[in-house]
Amino acid sequence: MIRTFIAIELKDKETIDNINSLSQRLKLNQPKIKIVEPKNLHITLKFLGNIPESLAPKIYAILQNEINEKLFQGKNLNYLLKGVGQFNKFSVLWIKIIGNIQFLQKVKDSIEDLLFNKLKIERDKRTKFKPHLTIGRLKKDKINYKTFDTLKNLINENKDLVFGDFNIYQVKLKKSQLTPTGPIYSDLVY
Numbered sequence: 001m002i003r004t005f006i007a008i009e010l011k012d013k014e015t016i017d018n019i020n021s022l023s024q025r026l027k028l029n030q031p032k033i034k035i036v037e038p039k040n041l042h043i044t045l046k047f048l049g050n051i052p053e054s055l056a057p058k059i060y061a062i063l064q065n066e067i068n069e070k071l072f073q074g075k076n077l078n079y080l081l082k083g084v085g086q087f088n089k090f091s092v093l094w095i096k097i098i099g100n101i102q103f104l105q106k107v108k109d110s111i112e113d114l115l116f117n118k119l120k121i122e123r124d125k126r127t128k129f130k131p132h133l134t135i136g137r138l139k140k141d142k143i144n145y146k147t148f149d150t151l152k153n154l155i156n157e158n159k160d161l162v163f164g165d166f167n168i169y170q171v172k173l174k175k176s177q178l179t180p181t182g183p184i185y186s187d188l189v190y
Contacts, residue, residue, distance in 0.1 A: 004176065006045045019041065032138065040183065045107065045171060062119075067110060079165070079167075091138055091140065095132065
């Protein structure tokens with residue numbers, strides 16, 4: 001069994017540097033926050049969890065043939081990363097993606113349909129896709145409440161901050177290996 005997910009990676013160096021700059025400020029305020037490593041920044045389209053290793057090449061082929069070749073057709077779509085937000089009472093900190101969200105929804109829906117129809121992989125319960133780039137996670141029991149108001153202000157002050165471009169041209173099948181120091185992601189290619 002291998003732990004897997006389908007994602008769009010962020011590769012724009014300047015954008016990554018801008019995100020990392022804010023992430024370090026967040027870390028100063030909340031030392032227990034788990035910041036997403038710059039090399040791991042991505043949009044998750046579908047978390048597959050633990051799957052049999054024999055299934056991975058089939059998923060990879062579907063993504064390559066049906067999504068990357070037929071849906072993207074060599075297009076390089078430009079999105080903008082702008083503004084910081086939070087889900088679940090600050091447990092997830094994220095950056096908003098601005099651009100052709102309908103296309104990303106179409107990619108997500110196509111992946112769901114193809115994997116269900118061809119491989120009987122269950123669809124996600126949530127059908128409406130909320131594209132966002134997770135930059136950190138903060139468990140409730142790890143919050144430093146002495147500086148928590150400053151964290152809230154920092155997020156509020158940066159709700160319109162432009163981080164830069166996010167060029168999207170393909171989806172990838174990723175392996176996630178959990179370690180005590182954080183996840184290690186690698187591409188699955190067949």
